[in-house]
Amino acid sequence: MVRRLLAGLLAVGAMLGGAVVAAPAEAAVKDTLLPGQKLLALQSIKSASGVYTLTMQRNGNVTLLQRGAVQPLWMSNTYRPGAVLVMGTDGVMRVIYGRTAIWAMGAASPQAKLVLPNTGLLGIYNTRNKAVWNRHMVIGTLMPNALLRSPDSLGRDVTMYSTNHVYTLQLLANGNLVFLKNGKTVLWSTGKTGWPESRAYIDSSGRFGTLNRDGDETWGWDSRRAGTVVQIRNDGHFLLIHGRTIVKTFV
Structure with missing residues (x-):
């Protein structure tokens, strides 16, 4: 019965352009x-x-x-x-x-x-x-209001990956946001340590930064363009991009 019902829902979805x-x-x-x-x-x-x-x-x-x-x-x-x-x-x-x-x-x-x-x-x-x-993953693009997280007791850590998984942007347990190649070679970092349970974000106004557990900013860079996103590309570029315009290249 459940399979027939699901099949019926999918059939209706197909007629409505795939939305079920x-x-x-x-x-x-x-x-x-x-x-x-x-x-x-x-x-x-x-x-x-x-x-x-x-x-x-x-x-x-x-x-x-x-x-x-x-x-x-x-x-x-x-x-x-x-x-x-x-x-x-x-x-x-x-x-x-x-x-x-x-x-x-x-x-x-x-x-x-x-x-x-x-x-x-x-x-x-x-x-x-x-x-x-x-x-635990963000792949390719960090959109406004999505978060990266450092490891915590609840297991809520989130790391950003390039689509080929060679490059990562991650928050260490000490709050330092680092850009790595093959999980070992540090290509860039904020250098901000001593902030456990931190998170990184880009907000809807285009500000990219890190916050401590209390929500206070520990590092930030303002693109001043609403809708800007963070991207990690397969060639190792880590940047902020607005539409097709590169606003900031970190690496």
Whole structure:
């Protein structure tokens, strides 16, 4: 019965250009968001064990919660009421507000799906069932309001990777933001240490920086252009870019 219902939903989605809205009752017990499916406000996917839940909150923020925990393990930081989480057919999940993608995460992998396993390691799996992204990763581009995190007791660390995985931008446990080649050679760093549980961000105004656990900025660079993003390219360039214009090259 469930398979027939899912097939029916996918058929309707195909007629509507691939967009499928999972019914709330189905979303609450399923651990997968298939290509083209969406989560509207208060809709969720849940691990088979019921311990972990990914929810599009009413305020537009997508949160991954562990049963009994107070703080989210991961979230999109997209506070836009009325926004929708969409698992794109290109392998990238996006938070859409109106017709605008205000946040994106994942890797180019056509027909990949979003899965929440019993481990809580939210991931995007390709058609060979291999993970091409998980919640500890940002691939290629850091969009406004997405975060990188240093290691903490909750296991919320997030590292940014070039698409070829040769270059990484990561926060060390001491709060220093470093740009590495092959995980060993330091090509650039902020040099700001002594700030455990830090996070890095680029905000909607175009300011790129690091914050300590209290939310105070420890390092920053202002592009002064709203919509600027951080990119790591396969050739080793680490930069801020606005549209097609390179605003700042760090390496």
